[in-house]
Amino acid sequence: MADPTPRNIVIAGGGTAGWMTAAALARFCGRGWTITLVESEEIGTVGVGEATIPAIRLFNQALGIDEAEFLRETHGTWKLGIEFDGWGAPGQRYMHAFGLVGRGLGLLPFHHYWLRAHAAGRAAPLGDYVLNAVAARANRFAHVERAGDSALPPVPYAFHFDAGLYAAYLRRYAEARGTVRVEGRVEAVERDGESGDVSALVLANGTRVAGDLFVDCSGFRGLLIEGSLETGFEDWGHWLPCDRAFAVPCERADPLIPYTRATARSAGWQWRIPLQHRTGNGYVFSSAHISEDEAAATLLANLDGAPQGDPRLLKFRAGKRRKFWNRNVVAIGLASGFIEPLESTSIHLIQTGITRLLDFLPNGPVASADRDAYNRLSDFEIDRIRDFVVLHYFANGRNDPFWKAQCRMALPESLEFRLDMFHANGRIIREGDELFDVPGWIQVLVGQGIFPERWHPLADALSDDQLDQFLATISNSFQRDSARMPGHSDYLARFCATPSTFSQSSIA
Ligand SMILES: Cc1cc2nc3c(=O)[nH]c(=O)nc-3n(C[C@H](O)[C@H](O)[C@H](O)COP(=O)(O)OP(=O)(O)OC[C@H]3O[C@@H](n4cnc5c(N)ncnc54)[C@H](O)[C@@H]3O)c2cc1C
DSSP states (O other): OOOOSOOEEEEEOOSHHHHHHHHHHHHHOOTTOEEEEEEOTTTOOOOOOOBOOTTHHHHHHHTTOOHHHHHHHHTOEEEOEEEEESSSSTTOEEEEESSOOSOOBTTBOHHHHHHHHHHTTOOOOGGGGOHHHHHHHTTBOOOOOOOTTOOOOOOOOEEEOOHHHHHHHHHHHHHHTTOEEEESOEEEEEEOTTTOOEEEEEETTSOEEEOSEEEEOOGGGOTTTTTTTOOOEEEOTTTSOOOEEEEEEEEOOSSOOSSEEEEEETTEEEEEEEOSSEEEEEEEEOTTTSOHHHHHHHHHHTOSSOBSSOOEEEEOOOEEESOSEETTEEEOGGGTEEOOGGGOOHHHHHHHHHHHHHHTOOSSSOOHHHHHHHHHHHHHHHHHHHHHHHHHHHTOOOOSHHHHHHHTOOOOHHHHHHHHHHHHHOOOOOOTTOSOOHHHHHHHHHHTTOOOSOOOGGGGGSOHHHHHHHHHHHHHHHHHHHHHSOBHHHHHHHHHOOTTTSOHHHHO
């Protein structure tokens, strides 16, 4: 009897999603598995996606990737968080930094004490109590894991990198571990007459690539999941109104800051991602509120270096597939859905899609219970990330027509519930293993001007003096800790110097 286990996996698409998937499968599926990736150079990739969140390090570690080599190969930098410029109000800035906010005391998260002190006018800005934010503003970085009984919190970090170089790096990794790459344009998707499952991809030159399990990494077009299986798409345009972006790199500008910047503009926002060899920039905007010409001109007028080429237009729709896994096709990356890059979550969703695929790797025919569980977990994850990103739009303090319209939107029920709870008592809970935890929510809520009516009653247990002392101890120690860290550019140069991007003097 033939072995029914799907041991022949075909990946359609070789962008970041395709090569991350191939690299992970090549690393973890041992003997007996065949991994084939089909991509078309002629079609190319989306070519953006350069800011990440700290979990990317787990992915790299699982693959055994050396951090210095990785940063060298992808011209990457370290990232401590995202600065939001002009979101709460024009001219106002806050940081959503990775890591802890303050230090808990007794049973309570720190922010309840801070809310009490803030209401009495006795607190510094919340960012003064977040080590990553203090270090980011000072352009400093260090590898700090929590050491023994040290009071110093860890410094979680992510990367900025060149998306094209990252995919190329992972391609070398995957091919070295047996992934077979097939070049060619997929022209048809063959289905099994009986089961309805996908059986093969047919390329323009007639080549037939057969498989048992297919991973659709074909980008927005969703060649298999939508083009063939017609899975359906849940549109989130009413919550996330931006549907276009212009992207353009410019010359690197010093100092090389260890954070992404997201600057609110009249009909969207502009990203700034510092890399070793250039700065990535883009304007994410709503085509209903600004013309493409004006958006491109706005982007070009707000670069801090000479542009390297003309702005490139990308069109997209916020939302998700009705099923991430349909029949024997798992959609990963843009083929599965898209939330705009405000919180750098797309590559993370690729990563968790891959982890989940490995968890649910079929041992025999695909079980519908497995498929359902995969879809349920994926839905929960992406819906919660959507809520977090929607909050940034809803809670803005700007006056442009685009921004005023966002303040009036009807929120997703899950976000409404969370805001009600926060408004009443400053309470923030993390449900299941949703991505954003209390530190992320509190920084964005407060950063965008949302304050609760009250805080947790136990925060009143400290006297005013004790409260002042508690807050001062934390902010003073974070200032001291940050001052001891090396400058970001210098440390990066020492850590992974590439002769072409750093002068000898900066390495010395
Ligand atoms: C404006 C913008 C900014 C972004 N910024 C970030 C960010 O900062 N951080 C982040 O995490 N994410 C970001 N993203 C998302 C990120 O770019 C994607 O998640 C990531 O690049 C993965 O894309 P992909 O591999 O799914 O698709 P793609 O890069 O589009 O790759 C699709 C692949 O499928 C192949 N293909 C398609 N059709 C065929 C066919 N018929 N035959 C053969 N091959 C085919 C293509 O050749 C290509 O290889 C951003 C996205 C956009 C639009």
